[in-house]
Amino acid sequence: MKWNKSIIFFLLILFVVGLLTSPFWLWQLKHSKELNVLIMDKTVSDSSYREHAGLIWVLNNQKYVKTNHAPYSKQRDYVGFNPLKEKHKQLTHLPKDLSSYDVIYMTDQYGIDKKDASRINSKHMEGGLALEDVERVESALLQNTNKTLIAEFNTFADPTSDQAREKITNLLQLSWSGWIGRYFSDMESEEIPIWVKERYERIYDDKWSFKGSGLILINSDDHLIVLSDQELNSGAVQFSTTDKGKGLFNQPIISNYGYWFDIVAAKDKTDILATYTLPVNKKGKAVLSEYGLPRQFPAVIQYKNKQYTSYYFAGDYADEAEVPAIYKTVGLDMWKSSITYRHSFYWNSYVPIMKGILKNGLHAEDHASTNAEITTVNHLKINTKTDDTYIQVLKDNKWTNLLVKGVNMGIAKPGSFPGETAITKDEYFRWFKDIGALHANAIRVYTLHPPAFYQALYEYNQLAEEPLYLFHGAWINEETLLDKQDAYAKEVDNDFDRELKNMIDIIHGNASIAAAPGHASGEYTYDISKYVLGIMIGIEWDPEVVKNTNEKHKRIASYDGTYFETKDASPFESWLAQKMDETVKYEVDKYDWQHTMSFTNWVTTDLLKHRYEPNPKEDMAIVNPNHIKTTENFHAGFLASYHVYPYYPDFLNYEPAYKSYINKQGKQSNYGAYLQELREAHDMPVLIAEFGVPAARGKTHENVNGMTQGFLSEQEQGNFDKEMFQMIVDENYAGGLLFAWQDEWFKRTWNTMDYDNPDRRPYWSNLQTNEQHFGLLSFDPGKYESPIYIDGKKKDWEKLGISPLYEDRMTQKGIKSIYVTSDEQQVNLRIDYQQPIDLQTDTTYLLLNTIEKQGQQTISLKNETIKSTFGADFLVKIANEHNSQILVDSYYDSFHYHYGSILHMIREEAYAKKKDNGVFHPIRLTLNKELELPDTKIPFQSYITGQLLFGNGNPASKEFNSLTDISVSKDKKTIEVRIPWALLNIKDPSRKEIMADLWQKGLEESVQAKGIQIAAVMEREKEIISSFPKLNRYNEILAADTKWYTWEEWEMPAYHERLRASYYLLKDAFSEINLGD
Template identity: 25%
Template sequence: MLAATESQAAPDVPTRAGENFLEIRQPDGSYKPIFVKGMSLSAALPGKHPSEFPHDEQLFRDWLKKLADMNCNVIRLYTILPPEVYRALRYHNTTYPDQIIYLIQGCWVTPPTDPDYDFWGQKFNDEVELNSRHAVDLVYGNANFDDRPGWTGGRYDADVSPWLLAWLWGREWEPDDIERFHELTNRREYKGRYISAIDKQPIDCWLAKMCDYAVSYEMDQYNKQHPITYSSWPVTDPMEHVSESKLSVNSAENEGRVDIFSSDTIQMTVKDFTVSPDFKAGVYASYHIYPYWPDFFDNEVEYSLCKDRFGISNYYGYLTHLKEHYGTMPLLVAEYGLPNGPMPAHKQKQGLHHGGHSEEEVIDGMERLTYDIWDSGCAGAIVFAWIDEWFKKTWIWADFYDPWDDRRLWYNQYDPEENYGMIALLPGEGAPNNTLSGNDAEWEDVSILPGDSVAVADNAPVITSVKAMHDEGWFHLRIRLDNFDDWDFNKTELSIGYDVLDRLGGNFAWPGPLKFLSDSGLETVVQIKSGQAYMYQTETWRFWRPFNDEVSKSISLGEAKPHYLQMEENRWSWFEPWVETNIYRLGRDGTFFPSQSFKLNPLPRGTLIEGQPRYTQQAIWNSDPDSKVVEIRMPWILLGFVGPHQRRVLQSDIDEPSKNSSVVTDGIGVGLAMSSARGDALAVWPGMDVYDAEDPNSILSSQFDGWNRILTSKSGIYTWDEWGVEDIRYHGRIKPIYYAMRDLFGSIEQVRPLWKDGPQRQPVPDGTEMPETPPLAEPLKIDHAAILRQQN
């Protein structure tokens, strides 16, 4: 503990935690509340770890100016960033005094990993206190320390303390870490100089110590005070949620598919702190609050009946409940956001899913969330995040990436965690490599794959050429067709077969109704028909498999282990992949909440050229009659690649079948078939013969004798060299959400918030039944301009 200086002058308190809001001292000595309109300044560029930041002051100057133009008044830094960030902030605020950006500075805390997971451990606390001192000193431009693993460093000479709004220490605390800590100790008291926790649970006492140390250090070194808190999230909120079981109740055929993450076992609140009158800056509460998780957001009856200004809103129900707990203490929503992308990882009742949104749908969802934060009386809204980050992962895919730490080297369009940014960072130097627009110039330097079009019927379409290329996000094909005019594929079908591993593995029979074989085993086939594209995968190429769950009495998904392509079980079957977004849950009162799922088909159609018909950034394929081509970009993960930079595809570890691993493939083979809607063959590529079951080299049974066989092997194997971080090429693009949030942040304070008309929580009597959830209609359209007009 730091000792107070006896002759210490009265502290300087530039900002404080006031009533409902953080407050900034004005020139006349009064304090003015600020509604935080903030941005989480994510800074991990493609290929980089989250602790590998760019040392580019001009880049950060440009970003800060864009943030100011977006009407952000605060940036939140989770941890210590490079000196260039703070120099850029000082430059911005001195250059643009009418666009001041305040700072909420964080200090990341990795939970203790000692054998006993002790938060009181000396080594662990020494590390936390060292980082705390660094974080405080650098804000005052008074730090010089070296890089360490996981931590940046340098000479911090830019004093940004005039714009420091608050401290925000720590991270989202995992319940398991806290439960292990509580098993070690029953220490229930910490008496600090400014912040104490008396007769509280051990984690509260340690958090009080962490915050008290930082406050004391700032006072001793600089005689200043700023509000402080620790980071939190709904998983450790102070309320009880009866819909959340504290016991693991899920199982799968005696396997380990158990929901081990308990979302209602730990209750923490900064209100448990005892704050000394000498700490005049005070404390506030801070939470990361997304609409789609934990599940109790959707499963609590009270939240499912709550209405915001637009209708039923479970998110608003939770916010008002949490705000009621904190009363007039400022409650900052320090993270919220919605990612774009084709697939949701978790569903939400009002359609505010974890992914599965077009970039345009994100706008309406974010506007609604921002209004809910404003209307519930929260102290501010900090958007997550500024840029897309490739290193992030969602739970659906996290166990499959291999090497796990190399996921930062490639882009997974189907991982929502990679798509939160106001700025998209996507493969392609300066622009997309393939805009799915029929642009010949994008393909002029790409070689044609070997192969010939073979007519199987009279007046058949001609598969003139097939080109292939790849980048960090997709495997691209361009298929040129002649003697063909059915570009919406209403009367014809185009089937594209991918052989990604082991010529003898996979499925040799194409999906129905085609009665064709392939001379090389296929793992994935895309069929374009009736204006849509459908993906089929062989049964031996599953990421997950369905099973009859004995608890839920329904079909659920479990991870398919082992992942062996050579498995013979159901080898000749094809399936349309789907994911289980929400596993079922059993509440403490016995209420059963069924699972939810999402089908990956149909694959999105469109072009990446804004203004063209079918424009969407989610697009996977498109056809262009002018150029006479079909173009498709298959995301690596949908082809089974879990480390495309090394040509790695999913396989189980031979020695440990329950462990995910991968093997290196030599590349990708391609075969094509065109047929009528009934499945009658019209043309194939790259070659064809007739299968002879009597041939000594034949491996298939006599039931396939006489079938036409597409010679997929004639296309050769498309292969590529391993790429590393220095090989990555990407481009940035400002998403539409940036401009929508600019307009909303610029004027939301003109709207009278609902909380000013009285408490917004809408509790319900015990025993109230859960209302039926209506089917999702069209995404809610929010007319912010109309709301503003109503104010006048």
Template identity: 35%
Template sequence: MGKTWIRRRIGWLFLTGFAGLATGYLLWGPTAAQVDAHQTEEGYSLKFRTSQTDMQVYEEGEWRPYFVKGINLGASLPGRYPGELPIAKEDYLRWFGMMHELGTRAVRIYTIHQPVFYEALVEFNRKHANDPLYLIQGIWSPEEALIEKKDAFLPEIRTEFRNEIEYAVGAVYGDITIPERSGKASGTYSANAGPYLLAWHIGTEWDPEMVKITNEKRAEEPRYQGDHFQASAEASAFESWLAEMLDLAAEQEAMRGWQHPVTFTNWVTTDPLEHPGEPMLHEDMVSVDPTHIEPIRWEAGYFAAYHVYPYYPDLFRYDVSLQNVRNQKGEVDTYKAYLRKLREHHSEMPVMVTEFGVPSSVGAAHRGLLGRDQGGHDEREQGQINADLLREIYEEGYAGAILFTWQDEWFKRTWNTMRFELPEENRAYWKNELTNESFFGLLAMDAGLENILSIDGDVEDWDKLKDNVKKHMNGTMPGIRGMWMTHDEAYVYFLLRLEQPLRPEREHVVIGIDTIPGGNREAQELPGLRLDEGLEAMIRLGDSDESEVKIASNYDFHKRLYGKRYGMLPYPDEEQRDNSGLFLPWKLAVSLEMSPPDTKTTHPLEEMTVGQLRRGTTVPGKQGYSSQANWETRGEWLELRVPWMLLGFTDPSTSRVMRYPSGEGSLTSTESEGIRVLAMLQEKAEGSIKGVRAGQIIRLTELDRYSWPVWSLPRFSERKKESFSLYQKALDSIPTYR
């Protein structure tokens, strides 16, 4: 055993106290021998190491090349934010079992979790000693301070990150008490999960402007030379700073007698490649190159880790240099081409993709080639795309693939919907189907009624609802015999009883929605009809290509923001008038207008329609099944669910809707007294509404309102998505040992 290690070990024992060591190692944690670890000449235990371009695992007395099949795990639940650390030990234990069933053998967390996480991991792995679930421990960098101050070398940033590294290593090895900190994990850590560690993964996605300015400000800083990691002669100042942080993580772990592979977070925006086809200068501003950092006296090794999605940045669509590779289907595949180039750059070290995937959301935020958009997928499409991406990562010689992510997280925000979610602090209380970031999980977090009300046209599940949950509404016209409504944290539900089964080739069902004063009192969708109060939204159901929600033109969030405020879209005066009579398709921006000097060339704003309502069923196995089905009929019954935001709601938990323009530039919300609904049957040929005479006035103000109490504790339930089984099959098809 090396003298250096002995000195550090003795010093650590005096610092922590032998009682804490005994608790961590004897009561909670397994010994090195119990997990079949390799012993180095210096006395360190190794379970994983890097070798050339492979990750290796030590099993049955030998090192074997190992492909890491992992999944990322967030720290939130519906109605709660990550800083609240709401996940209980029984949640972790249940999830670990499901991850194991999925076929993953590594879970990556981004930051320190509460002590119960490590306790649950040790407990689970004791029961699966021959096939454990390994941990990739992330260490969160001072992201906000780095972005704000743009100098990684500032003493307060350096100190904060160093403290976090020391806390993280102590948490994993179960020998630390972390003081209470706002929004961060704390408490006494006594479960030794160190023998189940696979790797350390420090930092977050680096802001390119911060990296660039740090490099300029600190160009004269000496290149870091540590005991276990050093910056090479080619390293930038920021890369040298990273070498110091990696070295500290290694130093802290060495004091515990272990070594594990180490990496730092990186992404396409700060990769070391050149991207001549990337339109945004910001996305190819600066590089952070893992090859400029070298491990020394660290037998566990070092690898590169990247977050790589097929839709961001825009180089995946525009860079001609990536359009020279075809996938197994014969398609031009820029994602596969990028993986190949990135792998080639790191020719002497392993590389993992530690984030990838697509969400199962109605909304989308970016376009990708081959239909790999950031959203707009049902669960089957999500599973198929994730499976394809996994296979390509494996085919291109990567050391592992860590899918993003395990569970859906309602609190997440996205650039193209966050301005419409007001107040933003209530975002976690409801499930916005238009916010794609909330739907990357393989484990759905369904709203309260999603596991009760199946969209299939069958009224049996409605019959089980209590009268205080559903309400009979009186806003029906000839052709409609009755209407009922209910809601949960994701949808407003409608049940209509028609006079006869719907004939989509001959007629539409039209449903007008009123939430606040204003809107369209007349419209081409309402021929011959005048209302005494306006409508904010119009729902039309019929053929598949015409079933959608439209929004009153002067109420249109999208046009008000990108047309009136930013001038990226035409927004004629006639569309901005109250009672314009126009209902417009519900759209989201998927790429903003880009022009020099921020970009190399000019690109117009891109948008996509998100108000389409899919006919089908949410009952798995039935014909027409889709996780995104909105409506279906059975005989005279029609069942429909509509996402809250499509009806104008910015926060249904407090009944807030978007306010009409009132002179101020920003979008603001106001409280709604509830939803008034008018349901009609419209003949396609004549365009007339059944039973309505020309000029007839309907007193909308005399109709019932559907209202509900405020909520702050949302109801939710877990469910394996259809993508779970599809991804499970993909994992099973890929060898664990290369």
């Protein structure tokens, strides 16, 4: 019995010991897992290695080992700054070859002070993510499979360069707002960085005196916001997982986060795994709203494609000062988590996040092939063909109809002309991702792009679930063609042949193009031939060139080639058949390939007769695709391609038969009527290769159904684009390519092209020129965000630190202060009032002078007349929504001078030739010259473009209207106004170039402005209640008392990309509209 008791006691002791030691021996029983992790950490200020020590603990605790089966060491297993080494060896660099690494983990890339590693935010900082490093990481991710990238806060903020930031945010599929922040429970604690206090005192000219809790937000422009406990609820910043995050991490995670974070946005909201919620009350929300900042935003973002998976942690998650030395144990993290509850973000959130990612979230190779498929016919490769209606592609080795949903992509961006081919690979790559997310399946380019385009397209298609196809164009030298008026001219023909051959070599990754002005050049090594959906040669053919070519070559018989032939064709049509035949022959002979062929056409040279077209040139020539046939040797298919817009040519508005047409959606549509007529006239598939409307302030053409060329908001643009695409599909077209993907600042429009400097167009955004604003992608002023949003709020002005041009704090009524600033797009004015204004009774007038020695010096207001010792060239009237506009001195009215004095299309007013004649004119743009129809005449048409529209110009607002010129604050004590540069007769704001004296120098001449001289007068009922400067007793403004606004000239514009509201509307359309619906 004694013996039995001893055994039981012994076993009990063993059990207790085993239980107590189980965390250790259970860890020993676990299998180790080989995982090669590259850690990048440039912010190692001491031997704690705190920025990556927390990661090392997780790896070792979860028994991940290096390729030599050794555990990870925080001292050795990272690249970056090492404070224990000799000074010249302190910074270690990335290995040249990253192919062996499974995970690349970027912790803090901020850097250290070269003179004192314990200091931060000093002028001696060395750090930031190097461009060379991110390029190496990018190459590893795109050229190798099964890699995972993880990055944390301070990966792309200052001091990382713009180029490196662009690359890494591309890879992570997010955008940075430029803001960082941190919550402090005690604003008097020593944790508040000295540089934060110094910056606050410098910006606000006030001592740091905050107590209690607070939230500090800082942006990349050096502005700082402090939300005190008066704007905050109790509690810290809350971290919480989304449903998707719960699934990956195997649990919901809710925790307080108390360290630095940055405010980012995911390109795709479904990629968000966790969010932050700021602890703001109603007052705090109002402050955030003023700055356009969200209360809730992503904390963890996962991006996944075929090639790699990435994670971004918008905080210093691996940063843990007190990491236990012991890691060979099971359950320590859960014990730590339970005893710290929400107080340790590391144990409560970071460790389970990393465990979830390491177990379930590392990139796994997708063996399912989604690459574009090819097949062989008579030893020739093809990837597409056509039936009677559609292009077909191979899917699972079966020919399948493809409804083309795509966009046209130009070759320029702000600050460059097309011939400079300045778009970078990172920009192309980012755009392709956005286009893929649009549910588009095709893009079209008009000409040869630089090598970066083809590399980016190739790399994108290695990542994409579905390939993005390409229609490749070949541009003809338009200037030579117009000069020779003959497509067969040797100069035209030889140059076009060279372009066509270069195009074929380029798409097969086999071209070396020498540098030439105005052309893309370089080494083309990426074979994208299987992604080419079709080759579309040529341009919108000038009807006179077509007509003259046909007349010059009447004796040319029909063309009979190897792959193309013609029947009943004109000489011009035979020339097109020959060019396509020669292109196919070159590709077959050199590469054993054939691609679907087409040529560009447009309404002007379509095969229909338009009796109600008032301009004879718009209906003088025909290019008929039906006259061109393929031979039995061509297997890839042929289709017609047209550019079709709803507002041009003019017959689209006046054709009587179109007015009774009801489209498949039950709406009357002239555009739909034309589409139906055009489609029925063809015996082959027809692609609408261009369609769309611009989101621009200026207007050029009108449309009877409202689809005008200009003066459309982004929402209107999107809805009309959606409507047009639906009609294209309903009328059995092969699909449509929207014009355009991106805005093009270099473009001109016929009714504004005489009023700007053509050599400087790419350097500023002309809101009056609608051709510049067709894009789904807008280029807005400002590096990260627009400097000023016209939304009635003051905070963006405060953020910029703009001082008032005029200010009178003593006045009891009327105008309190006036602020002015400008950007690459417009002049922005802010007027603060002492009391809420009533725009039914209150009218504010701004007198603007830009050109010296002219302008109006006697100005009639609503009820009063004032005088000025300087000439006002423009009068801005701010009244109610129907009566607010900008007026121009009739002597300086370019519209009246141009169409009255020069072209004699409107009545010329005798008084307009005289300076200071007492008359202001509305600012107008021309819409149409006089039109003659078979049964009537349409008089000259113009519209008032100086009318100012009320609304909210902030894209973040639910009430956003991109046409907004005036916005009034909620308390009605502030008004913001935008004035597009062109409305002030400014030809090039980047050089302060303005129109000269029109009547002495003409439209062509210009002068440099000093700036804008500004005065203001406010009328209430029948009296003037305030003015800047003060009126003297003669009701006169003295020039000596006025203020001038001037601005810095610029060479390269500052801008940022923004997907327009129309992008999301078209995204819905491309997703919803499919074949068989």
